[in-house]
Amino acid sequence: MSYEYSYAQICAQVNAALDVRRVVEYIGWETEKLVRSGDIYLGMCPIHHEKMFRTLELNPRNNTYECKHVNCPGNAPSDLLDLIVKSSRKSLPEVLLNLANHFGPDQFRLTDRQMEFLADLVNQVREYENAQDASPDTQAS
Numbered sequence: 354m355s356y357e358y359s360y361a362q363i364c365a366q367v368n369a370a371l372d373v374r375r376v377v378e379y380i381g382w383e384t385e386k387l388v389r390s391g392d393i394y395l396g397m398c399p400i401h402h403e404k405m406f407r408t409l410e411l412n413p414r415n416n417t418y419e420c421k422h423v424n425c426p427g428n429a430p431s432d433l434l435d436l437i438v439k440s441s442r443k444s445l446p447e448v449l450l451n452l453a454n455h456f457g458p459d460q461f462r463l464t465d466r467q468m469e470f471l472a473d474l475v476n477q478v479r480e481y482e483n484a485q486d487a488s489p490d491t492q493a494s
């Protein structure tokens with residue numbers, strides 16, 4: 354598999370093209386509370402549903418985030434895709450496909466082949482989840 358069609362490449366490509374303010378709007382949690390503070394943005398964390406303190410730090414330079422709340426799953430530096438995954442509780446392939454559909458594949462310079470690859474991944478995740486959901490009781494006839 355060439356690098357262009359690898360999962361890691363798609364993740365890096367999408368994350369790099371994201372805009373931190375648009376990501377906060379996309380997630381839709383306390384969007385009006387987002388403020389700029391020097392080189393970073395501070396906001397309400399959508400993962401642990403913060404309403405009082407700006408524990409969420411967003412770095413537009415490398416498109417990473419970290420929540421300063423010690424009990425939050427986002428309490429370690431990671432990329433913006435991880436913020437969306439943990440906020441939406443969707444799988445990473447689903448998040449990537451939803452972002453591409455929401456902002457348009459061109460925004461992330463995703464080719465048709467890459468979009469097909471993502472759609473295949475999402476189908477695989479759903480098949481896997483459906484298989485996990487099927488309990489022995491419902492399978493018995």
Ligand SMILES: [Zn+2]
Nearest residue numbers: 398401420425
């Ligand atoms: Zn948090």
